[in-house]
Amino acid sequence: MSYLAIKKEVKRGDIRPIYFMYGTQTYLMEDLVLDIIKQTVGSQDDPNLISFSLQDTLLDIALEEAETFPFFGGKKVVVVKDFSLVTTQKQEAKLDHDVTRLQQYIEHPSPESILIFLTPYEKLDERKKITKELKKKAAVVECCPFDEKMLSQWLDAQAKMKGFSFSEDGKERLVERLGAQLLLLVSEMEKLALYVGNDGVVNGEIVDLLVARSLEQDVFALIDFAVKNQLDKALIIYHDLLKQKEEPLKLLSLIARQLRIYYQVKEMSRRSYSQRDMASQLKLHPYVVKLASQQVNRFEDKHLLRLLEGAADTDYAIKSGKMEKTLAVELLLMKLATLNTK
Template sequence: MSFLQVQKNIKKGILSPLYLLYGTETFLIEETIHKLLNKVLTEDQYDFNLSTYELKETPISAAVEEALTIPFMGTHRVVIVRDPQFLTGKDQSKVEHDLKAFENYITNPVPETIFIIVAPYEKLDERKKIVKLLKKEAEVLEATAFSETEMDKWLDGRVKKYDVEITKLGKEKLVQLLGNSLVMIAGEIEKLALYAGSGGVIDETVVQQLVSKTMEQDVFSLVDHVVHRRKKEALQVFYDLLKQKEEPIKILSLLARQFRILYQVKELSTRGYSQQQIAGTLKLHPYVVKLANQQGNLFDEKKLLLFIDELAETDYKIKTGKIEKQLALELFIIKVLGE
């Protein structure tokens, strides 16, 4: 089930006694837990009716025993178990887990208990009986990066809480600057909403002015200026990075990474991959793929490979002392602008 659907069900009070939350997007997992806790417990009930177990240290049987206990001074008990490595193919835990007792609970859960299994792994071992049983009986959230449509809906919902709106270009600029980090995006939205004020609009200009850029995003801007032949702007970003005491070798490394992304997106697009498939294959956000595709279209594949090779050669020359590092990067940027 999608994150947005799970959130919708919780809001409506459609709750499951079992939740399996797995995947690498921890923000979505923690947000779901937060919503569930707010729905079924008051803050003064946390001490009596909320229990969390780290399964690297505690056997699952302890959590099951707790889940069987009647709620105290409330209608629900919440039991959270974290890091269940026995759901994966790489269980390094030294704790003995009674999976039979857990299987029995999964097939006959206590209605008054919300049992949440938090598995922050990219994949579960689908061959295991316990995994199959959980996927059959529990409400499952696979916490992965949003698709473009999901990101749009999530952003709309997020800004609505602050009684503001966000434009399409505002969304794209926000994702371009912050990438897949939902934690950072959520924090920046709060700041942007306060600036826009109730009933206001967050547009591309507001995002550009207020969102703190990372070095990676400055390099992305540098590449964008380069591929669009904006020599003055490209060199200005480069010199600004140097003023910020950024190491030229690191800038070069990020430049190489960005040009590799352009090449990979172009190559996969040529093979007929969709934007969503490319995003999944390269583990990038669809917005990033969309922008990379637009940039990559300005060069053919041979030219992009040539730039990647030249960056590798520049790296070698710098590290062997054959050329001064700032000069080497300036020459590379000017050469690409002249192509």
């Protein structure tokens, strides 16, 4: 099930005996675990909340804890972190985990315990029996990057919890500025909530006023200004980033990455890939692909290739000592503006 669906279940008090959470979005796992704790033992200080890591603890010990009665009755929550037994990930510690005992527990979970497995890895080993058993018997939560629709729903839910709402342009502007970085989005929404007050509405102007652009968004804007022949604005952003102690080589790397994304998206669009398929193939967030799709028609293929070559040449010139790094990146931006586009 999706994170949002499980979260609704937990909020209404429908708690499952076993949760199996996997994926790269650890914030979502931590958020769900906190919700489960609130609904069951009440706080993170409760003695009936116990956490283990399979990096340094045998699985047997966690299962024994789950099978032990809670203190003073009620429920017990047992969290098993770094649960790599369902992946191809090699364990650093040489511990002999008893997977057979886990299979037996899955068949007959303790009614007094909630057992939570956290697997912060992108892929599961679907061939393993324990993977199949967990996916069949546990509440499975895929904690992967949101698509555009889920991100929108999540933002609305977070805003509601904080007592405000978004206008459509406000929500879009926030994602443009920060991307899908959930921790950063939550942090900035705290600030927005304080500014607009209870029942307030956050629009695009308020986001522009309060939320600073991320480094990636600055690079996106820098390229956008350059290809529109607004070199003065592009250079202002560049020199502002230098004042913030950003390294020219790092900025060059981000510029080259963005140009590669443009080229890949343009080529895949020509082959009739959907934006969802592009995001999956390129391992990018769907919103990054959406923004790139809106920009690629500014470029001809030959211009993109020449710009990518120019970025590679700039990198070589800096690293070989032929050119000073700050000036070299500035000259690349000038080339970006002169090799314009449609």
